[in-house]
Amino acid sequence: MKKGFLAINAERDASILRALSAPARVSMLKLLCSKGAMNINEITQALGLPQSTVATGIQMLEEAGLVEAKVMKARKGSQKICRALYDEILVSFEDAARKTQENVIEVAMPVGLYTSCETHAPCGLCSTEGVIGLLDVPDYFLDPNRMQAGLIWFGRGYVEYKFPNNAKILNREIEAIEFAMELSSEVPGTNPDWPSDITLWANGIAIGTWTSPGDYGDKRGAFTPAWWKLEGSQYGKLKTWRITSRGTHIDGVRVSEATLLDLNLQQHSSIKLKVGIADDAKHMGGINIFGRGFGNYGRDITMRLHLI
Numbered sequence: 337m338k339k340g341f342l343a344i345n346a347e348r349d350a351s352i353l354r355a356l357s358a359p360a361r362v363s364m365l366k367l368l369c370s371k372g373a374m375n376i377n378e379i380t381q382a383l384g385l386p387q388s389t390v391a392t393g394i395q396m397l398e399e400a401g402l403v404e405a406k407v408m409k410a411r412k413g414s415q416k417i418c419r420a421l422y423d424e425i426l427v428s429f430e431d432a433a434r435k436t437q438e439n440v441i442e443v444a445m446p447v448g449l450y451t452s453c454e455t456h457a458p459c460g461l462c463s464t465e466g467v468i469g470l471l472d473v474p475d476y477f478l479d480p481n482r483m484q485a486g487l488i489w490f491g492r493g494y495v496e497y498k499f500p501n502n503a504k505i506l507n508r509e510i511e512a513i514e515f516a517m518e519l520s521s522e523v524p525g526t527n528p529d530w531p532s533d534i535t536l537w538a539n540g541i542a543i544g545t546w547t548s549p550g551d552y553g554d555k556r557g558a559f560t561p562a563w564w565k566l567e568g569s570q571y572g573k574l575k576t577w578r579i580t581s582r583g584t585h586i587d588g589v590r591v592s593e594a595t596l597l598d599l600n601l602q603q604h605s606s607i608k609l610k611v612g613i614a615d616d617a618k619h620m621g622g623i624n625i626f627g628r629g630f631g632n633y634g635r636d637i638t639m640r641l642h643l644i
Contacts, residue, residue: 342402342421342422342424342425342426342587342588343426343428343588344425344426344427344428345427345428346427346428346429351399351400352400352401352402352425353427354396354400355396355397355399355400355402356400356402356425358393360383360385360389360393361393361396361397363383364379364383364390364393364394364397364403365397365402365403365420367379367382367383368403368418368419368420369420369423372419373417373418373419374417374418374419375410375415375416375417375418376390376391376394376415376416376418377415379394379418394416394418398418401421401587402420402421402422402425403418403419403420403421404418404419404421405417405418405419421587421588421589422588422589439511439642439643439644440640440641440642440643441502441503441640441641441643442638442639442640442641443499443500443502443638443639443640443641444635444636444637444638445497445499445609445636445637445638445639446483446485446486446627446628446636446637447485447486447487447488447517447625447626447627447628447636447637448461448463448482448483448484448485448486448488448627449482449483449497450482450495450496450497451496451497451498452495452496453477453478453493453494453495453496454493454494454612455474455477455490455491455492455493455494455495456474456490456491456492456493457472457473457474457490457491458471458472458489458490458491458522458523458524458622459471459472459473459474459477459488459489459490459491459493460472460476460488460489460490461476461477461479461482461485461487461488462485462486462487462564463481463484463485463486463629464486464561464629464630465484466563468481468482468484468485469481474490474493477490477495485627486626486627486628486629486630487564487569487624487625487626487627487629487630487631488624488625488627489522489569489622489623489624489625490522490612490622490623491522491613491620491622492612492613492620492622493612493613494537494610494611494612494613495610495611495612495625496608496609496610496611497608497609497610497611497637498606498607498608498609499606499607499608499609499639500605500606500607501601501604501605501606501607502641503601503641503643504601504602504604504605505605506643508643508644509643509644510596510601510641510642510643510644511580511581511642511643511644512578512579512580512596512640512642513538513578513579513596513599513607513639513640513641513642514576514577514578514579514638514639514640514642515536515538515576515577515609515637515638515639516574516575516576516577516637516638516640517574517575517611517625517626517637517638518571518572518573518574518575518625518626518627518631518632518633518635519534519546519548519572519573519575519623519624519625519626520548520550520551520552520569520571520572520573520623520624520626521534521548521549521550521551521621521622521623521624522551522569522621522622522623522624523551523621523622525551525553525567525568526550526551526552526553526554526567526568526569526570527550527551528549528550528551528552528554529549529550530549530550530551530621531547531548531549531550531619531621532547532548532613532617532619532620532621532622532623533545533546533547533613533614533617533618533619533620533621534546534547534548534611534612534613534623535611535612535613535614535617536577536609536610536611537608537609537610537612538579538594538599538607538608538609538610539599539600539601539604539607539608540608540610541594541598541599542592542594542614543577543579543584543592543594544577544584544585544586544591544592544594545591545592545614545617546575546586546591547619548572548573548621548623551569551621551622551624552569552570552571552572553566553567553568553569553570554570555570556570557570557571557626557630557631557632558571558631558632558633558634559628559629559630559631559632559633559634560630560631561629561630564630569624570631571626571630571631571632572624572626572631572632574632574633575587579594579595579596579599580595580596581595581596581597582595583595607639609637609639611623611625611637625637
């Protein structure tokens with residue numbers, strides 16, 4: 337099954353290039369692309385490499401976001417099952433700063449600046465200073481102080497944001513739209529094995545669903561304030577939805593047929609983004625949205641308009 341492609345910038349994504357700098361690690365990726373998911377022992381035998389070399393190499397490829405590795409039960413004990421996330425990796429040497437300045441409009445949206453919502457407990461909001469309102473009371477999602485929120489969470493429902501359609505103002509055509517944010521599932525306390533189907537809608541069109549593996553609390557998030565209890569959600573995964581004329585991808589993997597044409601961008605002065613759990617979701621595991629001052633990235637929700 338085709339996994340999609342990953343486009344990287346030679347300067348910005350140096351860590352990925354380092355992961356690809358060793359022939360042994362490249363051989364591991366090629367093997368996983370051609371054979372599919374394999375465990376460490378199978379990779380070791382197929383490539384004739386020491387098991388320690390394979391284990392270290394897989395870890396580096398996993399940290400670079402090129403391989404996904406999951407620990408699963410085996411006949412005796414456990415095994416690490418590995419799979420490649422991309423069939424192709426494209427390296428760009430273009431001046432990223434110049435291209436961004438000329439052809440990309442980026443808008444950062446605080447997680448609390450949603451324009452409409454429908455949420456269900458467990459739910460809550462907090463700023464870097466403390467909890468906003470009362471926990472598990474959906475009505476507090478309408479509190480004006482929500483604009484200070486750096487972390488919001490709910491079990492079911494959605495929040496919707498309104499971004500400016502600057503391309504229409506400039507009379508420019510859009511080549512792609514990207515939405516990036518840090519997300520995880522939501523369960524009282526934390527649980528790394530708590531799947532949740534998190535969906536994004538743009539201008540009312542469902543553009544793609546990502547299944548979050550769990551709600552992470554094994555260590556404090558890099559930006560999560562010290563007052564926030566360790567028993568609570570600490571960080572998520574940074575995910576990027578990219579919509580083009582050919583469909584929608586999440587982190588380079590095609591997830592839906594939704595295209596720019598479906599969004600009817602020329603008719604709207606704004607671009608509405610809804611984030612939530614669909615009513616028919618298979619895994620209703622809730623959602624955490626980490627914003628500025630929380631999680632491992634400490635950043636707002638970001639929209640990028642790539643212009644032609």
